Amino acid sequence: MAWFDFKKATKKADGWLTEAEGNSLYRVAKKIKAGNAIVEIGSWKGRSTICLGHGSKDGNKATIFAVDPHLGSSEHQKMFGAVDTFKEFRQNISQAGLGKYVKPMRETSRQAAKRLNKSIEFVFIDGAHEYKLVGLDFKLWFPKVITGGILAFHDSWHILGPNLITAIALLTSSKIKNPKLVDTITYFEKVERNSFFDQLNNIMFVMYRTLFGIHGFLRLKLKGSNPPSPSQTWLRSHVAKGSVDGARDFVPDEGKYHLVPPEAREEDTPSVSSRELHLKG
Ligand SMILES: C[S@@+](CC[C@H](N)C(=O)[O-])C[C@H]1O[C@@H](n2cnc3c(N)ncnc32)[C@H](O)[C@@H]1O
Secondary structure, rough: OOOOHHHHOOOOOOOOOOEEEEEEEEHHHHHHHOOOEEEEEOOOHHHHHHHHHHHHOOOOOEEEEEEEEOOOHHHHHHHHHOOOOOOHHHHHHHHHHOOOOOEEOOOOHHHHHHOOOEEEEEEOOOOOOHHHHHHHHHHHHHHHEEEEEEEEEOOOOHHHHHHHEEEEHHHHHHOOOEEEOOOOEEEEOOOOOOOOHHHHHHHHHHHHHHHHHHHHHHHHHHHHOOOOOHHHOHHHHOOOOOOOHHHHHHOOOOOOOOOHHHOOOOOOOEEEEEEHHHOOO
């Protein structure tokens, strides 16, 4: 595949990832060095895994360890009852021709972190969204990422757990620099030691992101509309052009905060929005 076609590639895998987010995962995965690993926490039916897989395939063939017990997070269980996404996940990966690059680990983030002993250059975290569990993901995986590697958190500006954990990390860690936002994904780079300038930049980033969080929340409460995409604003030019290694050429576009089932994709009328899924109740 010369250029990644998000819509075509993820046609059969429903999920919440936007096109801009999928493209950004593709681009980062494409630059991960041969022999290094990519870890995904939370695969669901493989929408983000497919983006990572194509990136890796078109790049240096880094292996993707896709960690998920495949029983859904608490919000999915509330919404759908008991779920088991493993069969559909495997089918989607195999139909995408990515079986060679994706190694499913049907277990929790904690169990996988105990077993996986690789040189990890990129971790994408999109598992359980509760504050404690996102905190656990950060605690388990941050030390495992190599210096110069990248961490990314989905739903990081409108869901409290990932929002707070990434904010705390950015404001307190001396090993983080170059945060960047692509729709709801916060990316940052792990370094040996950040500079004073990096710390200032991290603070500025959290401030901008918080403003968008408040703006989105108020819009939801007052108008009942979807949260605005951060990339609809001047953040596009300010934050999104950061220089995370391997991610510096992101071009965020309009975010759609929807779970898009394959059959509804053409009509652009999603049946379940992330607002219903994540922000109600
Ligand atoms: C929001 S979905 C992931 C969506 C996926 N990244 C995509 O693009 O479609 C969250 C997933 O996290 C998984 N999950 C929940 N708790 C987990 C844990 N402790 N470790 C790993 N995965 C977990 C759930 O089973 C669910 O499939």
